[in-house]
Amino acid sequence: MLDQRMSRPTQPGAEGPPALEFLSHGPIKAQTELASLIAEPVTANRDFFVCCHGGVPRVDVDAYRLEIEGMVRRPLRLRLGDLSPLLPETEVEATLQCAGNRRAELDDVAPVASGEPRWGASAIGNAVWRGVPLASLLDAAGVLDGATHVAFYGLDRCPHPAGITEYGASIPLRKALERNVLLAHEMNGRPLPEEHGFPLRVIVPGYIGARSVKWVQRIEVRADSSPSPFQRQAYKLISKPDPTDSDWRRAAELGELSINSAIGAPRDGAELVAGTLVVRGWAMAGGQRTVTRVEVSRDHGRTWIEATLRPGATGSWTLWEAEVALGPGSHELICRAWDSAANVQPEDPQQVWNVRGYMNHSWHRVRVWAED
Secondary structure, rough: OEEEEEOOOOOOOOOOOOOOOEEEEOOOEEEEEEHOOOOOOOOOHHHHEOOOOOOOOEEEEOOOEEEEEOEEEOOEOOOOHHHHOOOOOEEEEEEEEEEOOOHHHHHHHHHOOOOOOOOOOOOOOEEEEEEHHHHHHHHHHHOOOEEEEEEEEEEEEEOOOOOOOOEEEEEHHHHHHHOOOEEEEOOOOEOOOOOHOOEEEEEEEEHHHHHHHEEEEEEEEEEEOOOHHHHHOOEEEEOOOOHHHHHHHHOOOOOOOOOEEEEEEOOOOEEEEEEEEEEEEEEEEOOOOOEEEEEEEOOOOOOEEEEEEEOOOOOOOEEEEEEEEEEEEEEEEEEEEOOOOOOOOOOOHOOOOOOOOOOOOOOEEEEEEEEE
Protein backbone atom coordinates (compact mmCIF):
# COMPACT_ATOMS: atom_id res chain seq x y z
CA MET A 1 0.00 0.00 0.00
CA LEU A 2 2.79 2.45 0.75
CA ASP A 3 6.46 3.11 1.05
CA GLN A 4 8.24 5.45 3.44
CA ARG A 5 10.38 8.26 2.11
CA MET A 6 11.89 11.56 3.07
CA SER A 7 11.27 14.38 0.64
CA ARG A 8 10.92 18.10 0.34
CA PRO A 9 7.28 19.17 0.59
CA THR A 10 5.54 19.60 -2.74
CA GLN A 11 2.29 21.30 -3.59
CA PRO A 12 0.52 19.93 -6.65
CA GLY A 13 -0.53 22.77 -8.92
CA ALA A 14 1.01 25.51 -6.78
CA GLU A 15 2.98 28.31 -8.40
CA GLY A 16 6.57 28.80 -7.31
CA PRO A 17 8.73 26.80 -4.89
CA PRO A 18 7.76 26.18 -1.26
CA ALA A 19 8.61 29.23 0.86
CA LEU A 20 9.77 27.15 3.81
CA GLU A 21 12.73 27.12 6.17
CA PHE A 22 13.74 23.54 6.94
CA LEU A 23 14.65 22.79 10.54
CA SER A 24 15.00 19.10 9.71
CA HIS A 25 14.80 16.99 6.55
CA GLY A 26 14.47 13.64 8.26
CA PRO A 27 11.79 13.70 9.46
CA ILE A 28 10.59 16.92 7.84
CA LYS A 29 10.16 19.94 10.11
CA ALA A 30 9.68 23.19 8.19
CA GLN A 31 8.17 26.64 8.75
CA THR A 32 7.65 29.75 6.68
CA GLU A 33 8.76 33.32 7.35
CA LEU A 34 6.38 34.88 9.87
CA ALA A 35 5.66 38.19 8.12
CA SER A 36 4.56 36.44 4.93
CA LEU A 37 2.58 33.88 6.94
CA ILE A 38 0.20 36.55 8.27
CA ALA A 39 -0.19 38.40 4.97
CA GLU A 40 -3.50 36.58 4.28
CA PRO A 41 -6.04 34.92 6.59
CA VAL A 42 -5.78 31.61 4.71
CA THR A 43 -2.30 30.11 4.46
CA ALA A 44 -1.27 28.86 1.02
CA ASN A 45 -0.50 25.13 1.02
CA ARG A 46 3.12 25.77 0.01
CA ASP A 47 3.60 28.09 3.03
CA PHE A 48 1.93 25.83 5.61
CA PHE A 49 4.30 24.49 8.27
CA VAL A 50 5.20 20.80 8.09
CA CYS A 51 5.82 18.59 11.13
CA CYS A 52 6.40 14.88 10.50
CA HIS A 53 7.39 12.23 13.04
CA GLY A 54 8.60 9.76 10.43
CA GLY A 55 8.85 9.39 6.68
CA VAL A 56 6.15 10.67 4.33
CA PRO A 57 4.22 7.59 3.13
CA ARG A 58 3.31 7.17 -0.53
CA VAL A 59 -0.21 5.73 -0.50
CA ASP A 60 -1.85 3.62 -3.19
CA VAL A 61 -5.37 5.10 -3.22
CA ASP A 62 -6.89 2.02 -4.86
CA ALA A 63 -5.59 -0.21 -2.07
CA TYR A 64 -6.33 2.26 0.73
CA ARG A 65 -8.97 1.31 3.31
CA LEU A 66 -10.18 3.26 6.34
CA GLU A 67 -11.11 1.04 9.29
CA ILE A 68 -13.42 2.05 12.15
CA GLU A 69 -13.35 -0.39 15.03
CA GLY A 70 -13.35 -0.77 18.80
CA MET A 71 -16.42 0.14 20.85
CA VAL A 72 -18.84 0.40 17.93
CA ARG A 73 -21.92 -1.60 16.91
CA ARG A 74 -20.96 -1.74 13.23
CA PRO A 75 -17.23 -1.89 12.47
CA LEU A 76 -16.56 -0.33 9.06
CA ARG A 77 -13.94 -0.81 6.36
CA LEU A 78 -14.26 1.85 3.69
CA ARG A 79 -12.58 2.79 0.45
CA LEU A 80 -11.71 6.46 0.07
CA GLY A 81 -14.45 6.77 -2.55
CA ASP A 82 -17.04 5.36 -0.15
CA LEU A 83 -16.93 8.31 2.25
CA SER A 84 -18.56 11.05 0.17
CA PRO A 85 -21.48 8.93 -1.13
CA LEU A 86 -22.07 7.57 2.37
CA LEU A 87 -21.83 10.82 4.34
CA PRO A 88 -22.36 14.53 3.52
CA GLU A 89 -19.20 16.61 3.13
CA THR A 90 -18.54 20.00 4.62
CA GLU A 91 -15.84 22.70 4.66
CA VAL A 92 -14.20 23.98 7.84
CA GLU A 93 -11.74 26.85 8.20
CA ALA A 94 -9.34 25.78 10.94
CA THR A 95 -5.89 26.61 12.24
CA LEU A 96 -3.33 23.96 13.12
CA GLN A 97 -0.57 24.86 15.55
CA CYS A 98 2.33 22.64 16.57
CA ALA A 99 2.63 22.05 20.32
CA GLY A 100 6.26 23.15 19.92
CA ASN A 101 5.40 26.50 18.32
CA ARG A 102 7.64 29.25 19.81
CA ARG A 103 9.94 26.62 21.36
CA ALA A 104 13.05 28.68 20.53
CA GLU A 105 12.09 31.24 23.18
CA LEU A 106 11.93 28.53 25.86
CA ASP A 107 15.21 27.06 24.64
CA ASP A 108 16.77 30.50 25.23
CA VAL A 109 15.61 30.41 28.86
CA ALA A 110 17.15 26.97 29.44
CA PRO A 111 17.90 24.16 26.98
CA VAL A 112 14.97 21.90 26.15
CA ALA A 113 15.32 18.23 25.23
CA SER A 114 17.99 17.65 22.60
CA GLY A 115 16.77 16.88 19.10
CA GLU A 116 13.64 19.02 19.36
CA PRO A 117 13.42 21.60 16.52
CA ARG A 118 13.76 25.26 17.50
CA TRP A 119 10.41 26.36 16.12
CA GLY A 120 9.86 30.10 15.88
CA ALA A 121 6.35 31.60 16.00
CA SER A 122 5.31 30.26 12.58
CA ALA A 123 4.68 26.58 13.29
CA ILE A 124 1.06 27.51 12.67
CA GLY A 125 -1.20 27.84 9.64
CA ASN A 126 -4.83 28.39 8.73
CA ALA A 127 -6.57 26.53 5.89
CA VAL A 128 -9.97 25.61 4.51
CA TRP A 129 -10.38 21.85 4.88
CA ARG A 130 -13.00 19.77 3.11
CA GLY A 131 -14.16 16.36 4.20
CA VAL A 132 -16.59 14.33 6.28
CA PRO A 133 -17.44 15.28 9.87
CA LEU A 134 -16.01 12.64 12.19
CA ALA A 135 -19.28 12.74 14.14
CA SER A 136 -21.17 11.50 11.07
CA LEU A 137 -18.81 8.55 10.67
CA LEU A 138 -19.08 7.66 14.36
CA ASP A 139 -22.86 7.85 14.11
CA ALA A 140 -22.78 5.45 11.14
CA ALA A 141 -20.63 3.03 13.15
CA GLY A 142 -22.73 3.38 16.32
CA VAL A 143 -20.72 4.25 19.43
CA LEU A 144 -21.29 1.93 22.37
CA ASP A 145 -21.96 3.02 25.95
CA GLY A 146 -18.81 3.43 28.01
CA ALA A 147 -16.70 4.86 25.18
CA THR A 148 -14.80 8.02 26.14
CA HIS A 149 -12.03 8.48 23.53
CA VAL A 150 -11.47 8.19 19.80
CA ALA A 151 -8.00 7.10 18.69
CA PHE A 152 -6.40 7.61 15.26
CA TYR A 153 -3.56 5.63 13.71
CA GLY A 154 -1.56 6.80 10.71
CA LEU A 155 0.30 5.04 7.93
CA ASP A 156 3.61 6.70 8.78
CA ARG A 157 6.26 4.71 10.62
CA CYS A 158 8.11 6.68 13.26
CA PRO A 159 11.29 6.10 15.25
CA HIS A 160 10.81 5.72 18.98
CA PRO A 161 13.00 4.40 21.84
CA ALA A 162 10.82 1.29 21.88
CA GLY A 163 11.34 0.78 18.12
CA ILE A 164 9.67 1.84 14.88
CA THR A 165 5.95 2.37 15.46
CA GLU A 166 2.91 3.78 13.69
CA TYR A 167 1.96 7.30 14.67
CA GLY A 168 -1.10 7.45 16.91
CA ALA A 169 -3.08 9.91 19.01
CA SER A 170 -6.54 10.34 20.47
CA ILE A 171 -9.09 12.92 21.54
CA PRO A 172 -11.99 12.73 23.99
CA LEU A 173 -15.25 11.48 22.48
CA ARG A 174 -16.98 14.74 23.37
CA LYS A 175 -14.46 16.59 21.19
CA ALA A 176 -14.78 14.05 18.37
CA LEU A 177 -18.52 14.73 18.21
CA GLU A 178 -18.07 18.47 17.53
CA ARG A 179 -19.16 19.21 13.96
CA ASN A 180 -15.95 20.98 12.94
CA VAL A 181 -13.76 17.90 13.60
CA LEU A 182 -13.18 16.43 10.15
CA LEU A 183 -11.72 13.59 8.17
CA ALA A 184 -10.34 15.88 5.45
CA HIS A 185 -9.25 14.99 1.93
CA GLU A 186 -8.85 18.56 0.60
CA MET A 187 -6.78 21.53 1.74
CA ASN A 188 -7.62 24.94 0.26
CA GLY A 189 -9.55 23.41 -2.62
CA ARG A 190 -6.90 20.86 -3.62
CA PRO A 191 -6.25 17.24 -2.71
CA LEU A 192 -4.17 17.01 0.43
CA PRO A 193 -0.46 17.35 -0.36
CA GLU A 194 1.48 14.22 0.56
CA GLU A 195 3.31 15.92 3.44
CA HIS A 196 -0.02 17.11 4.87
CA GLY A 197 -1.61 13.68 5.01
CA PHE A 198 -2.76 12.53 1.57
CA PRO A 199 -5.20 10.89 1.08
CA LEU A 200 -6.98 11.50 4.41
CA ARG A 201 -6.19 13.23 7.67
CA VAL A 202 -7.93 14.27 10.87
CA ILE A 203 -8.55 17.96 11.60
CA VAL A 204 -9.12 18.79 15.28
CA PRO A 205 -9.58 22.59 15.63
CA GLY A 206 -8.45 24.11 18.93
CA TYR A 207 -6.16 21.18 19.84
CA ILE A 208 -2.41 20.76 19.45
CA GLY A 209 -1.51 19.80 15.89
CA ALA A 210 -0.21 16.40 17.04
CA ARG A 211 -3.83 15.25 17.51
CA SER A 212 -4.73 16.01 13.86
CA VAL A 213 -3.30 12.71 12.66
CA LYS A 214 -2.12 12.54 9.04
CA TRP A 215 -2.41 9.57 6.65
CA VAL A 216 -5.08 8.17 8.97
CA GLN A 217 -5.89 4.52 8.26
CA ARG A 218 -7.56 3.27 11.42
CA ILE A 219 -9.98 4.82 13.92
CA GLU A 220 -10.62 3.08 17.23
CA VAL A 221 -13.35 4.02 19.69
CA ARG A 222 -12.03 3.30 23.18
CA ALA A 223 -12.76 3.48 26.90
CA ASP A 224 -9.43 5.28 27.44
CA SER A 225 -6.91 7.32 25.46
CA SER A 226 -4.69 5.88 22.74
CA PRO A 227 -1.96 3.49 23.88
CA SER A 228 0.40 5.07 21.35
CA PRO A 229 3.63 6.41 22.89
CA PHE A 230 2.90 9.68 21.08
CA GLN A 231 -0.18 9.99 23.30
CA ARG A 232 0.90 8.32 26.55
CA GLN A 233 4.55 9.43 26.69
CA ALA A 234 5.13 12.37 24.35
CA TYR A 235 3.27 15.69 24.32
CA LYS A 236 3.17 16.22 28.06
CA LEU A 237 4.30 19.18 30.17
CA ILE A 238 6.98 18.60 32.81
CA SER A 239 8.97 21.49 34.27
CA LYS A 240 11.60 19.33 36.00
CA PRO A 241 14.83 19.32 33.93
CA ASP A 242 15.45 15.59 34.61
CA PRO A 243 12.05 13.90 34.83
CA THR A 244 11.75 10.24 35.78
CA ASP A 245 9.63 7.63 34.03
CA SER A 246 7.13 8.04 36.84
CA ASP A 247 6.96 11.79 36.18
CA TRP A 248 6.08 11.14 32.54
CA ARG A 249 3.39 8.61 33.45
CA ARG A 250 1.72 11.02 35.88
CA ALA A 251 1.84 14.09 33.62
CA ALA A 252 -1.35 15.09 31.83
CA GLU A 253 -1.70 14.48 28.10
CA LEU A 254 -1.87 17.69 26.07
CA GLY A 255 -5.08 18.55 24.23
CA GLU A 256 -6.54 22.04 23.99
CA LEU A 257 -4.28 24.91 22.99
CA SER A 258 -3.59 27.83 25.33
CA ILE A 259 -4.39 31.42 24.37
CA ASN A 260 -1.42 32.63 22.33
CA SER A 261 -0.33 35.43 20.00
CA ALA A 262 2.73 36.64 18.13
CA ILE A 263 4.01 39.67 16.26
CA GLY A 264 4.67 38.90 12.61
CA ALA A 265 5.62 42.36 11.39
CA PRO A 266 7.95 44.03 12.01
CA ARG A 267 10.35 41.14 12.32
CA ASP A 268 12.75 40.82 15.22
CA GLY A 269 15.86 42.92 14.58
CA ALA A 270 14.23 45.12 11.94
CA GLU A 271 15.61 48.62 11.24
CA LEU A 272 12.75 51.09 10.73
CA VAL A 273 12.03 54.75 10.14
CA ALA A 274 10.83 56.51 13.31
CA GLY A 275 7.16 57.49 13.35
CA THR A 276 3.87 55.64 13.26
CA LEU A 277 4.29 51.91 12.69
CA VAL A 278 1.62 49.31 11.94
CA VAL A 279 2.31 46.21 14.02
CA ARG A 280 0.62 43.01 12.77
CA GLY A 281 0.34 39.47 14.03
CA TRP A 282 -1.77 36.41 14.82
CA ALA A 283 -3.67 35.27 17.91
CA MET A 284 -5.16 31.85 18.63
CA ALA A 285 -7.49 30.49 21.31
CA GLY A 286 -7.90 26.84 22.26
CA GLY A 287 -10.90 24.55 22.32
CA GLN A 288 -14.11 26.31 21.27
CA ARG A 289 -12.94 29.60 22.79
CA THR A 290 -12.36 32.76 20.73
CA VAL A 291 -9.87 35.63 20.86
CA THR A 292 -11.51 38.67 22.44
CA ARG A 293 -8.63 41.16 22.76
CA VAL A 294 -5.03 41.70 21.67
CA GLU A 295 -2.80 44.45 23.02
CA VAL A 296 0.63 45.80 22.07
CA SER A 297 3.12 47.55 24.34
CA ARG A 298 6.18 49.62 23.44
CA ASP A 299 7.27 50.35 27.04
CA HIS A 300 7.85 46.89 28.55
CA GLY A 301 4.20 46.42 29.52
CA ARG A 302 3.62 49.66 31.43
CA THR A 303 0.98 50.82 28.92
CA TRP A 304 -0.90 49.00 26.19
CA ILE A 305 -2.49 49.80 22.82
CA GLU A 306 -5.53 47.73 21.85
CA ALA A 307 -5.28 46.11 18.42
CA THR A 308 -7.95 45.88 15.75
CA LEU A 309 -9.02 42.28 15.30
CA ARG A 310 -9.78 40.36 12.12
CA PRO A 311 -11.42 37.27 13.60
CA GLY A 312 -11.95 34.02 11.74
CA ALA A 313 -14.22 31.07 12.44
CA THR A 314 -14.17 29.31 15.80
CA GLY A 315 -11.11 27.07 15.71
CA SER A 316 -9.16 29.40 13.43
CA TRP A 317 -6.77 32.22 14.20
CA THR A 318 -7.46 35.94 14.54
CA LEU A 319 -5.21 38.31 12.62
CA TRP A 320 -4.71 41.71 14.18
CA GLU A 321 -2.96 45.06 13.74
CA ALA A 322 -2.18 48.10 15.89
CA GLU A 323 -0.67 51.53 15.21
CA VAL A 324 2.32 52.31 17.42
CA ALA A 325 4.36 55.54 17.48
CA LEU A 326 8.11 54.96 17.81
CA GLY A 327 10.77 57.58 18.40
CA PRO A 328 14.40 57.15 17.35
CA GLY A 329 16.32 54.39 19.11
CA SER A 330 15.93 50.83 20.29
CA HIS A 331 12.47 49.46 21.13
CA GLU A 332 10.94 46.21 22.36
CA LEU A 333 7.44 45.51 21.08
CA ILE A 334 5.28 43.10 23.08
CA CYS A 335 1.89 41.52 22.38
CA ARG A 336 -0.55 39.64 24.57
CA ALA A 337 -4.05 38.23 24.01
CA TRP A 338 -7.20 37.29 25.95
CA ASP A 339 -9.79 34.65 25.09
CA SER A 340 -13.54 34.34 25.70
CA ALA A 341 -12.92 32.53 29.03
CA ALA A 342 -10.84 35.52 30.27
CA ASN A 343 -7.57 33.58 29.95
CA VAL A 344 -4.58 35.81 29.22
CA GLN A 345 -1.01 35.04 28.20
CA PRO A 346 1.55 34.94 31.03
CA GLU A 347 4.29 37.55 30.99
CA ASP A 348 7.49 35.54 31.31
CA PRO A 349 8.59 32.46 29.35
CA GLN A 350 10.19 31.16 32.56
CA GLN A 351 6.64 30.69 33.87
CA VAL A 352 5.85 28.15 31.13
CA TRP A 353 9.27 26.54 30.56
CA ASN A 354 9.11 22.74 30.29
CA VAL A 355 11.63 20.09 29.39
CA ARG A 356 10.32 19.52 25.85
CA GLY A 357 9.52 23.12 25.04
CA TYR A 358 5.78 22.71 24.46
CA MET A 359 2.94 25.24 24.64
CA ASN A 360 4.93 28.46 24.96
CA HIS A 361 2.22 31.11 25.21
CA SER A 362 4.08 33.83 27.10
CA TRP A 363 4.10 37.43 25.84
CA HIS A 364 5.73 37.59 22.41
CA ARG A 365 8.52 40.14 21.97
CA VAL A 366 10.42 41.61 19.03
CA ARG A 367 13.20 44.17 19.18
CA VAL A 368 13.55 46.87 16.54
CA TRP A 369 15.68 49.94 15.84
CA ALA A 370 14.10 53.20 14.60
CA GLU A 371 16.09 55.86 12.74
CA ASP A 372 15.16 59.52 12.15
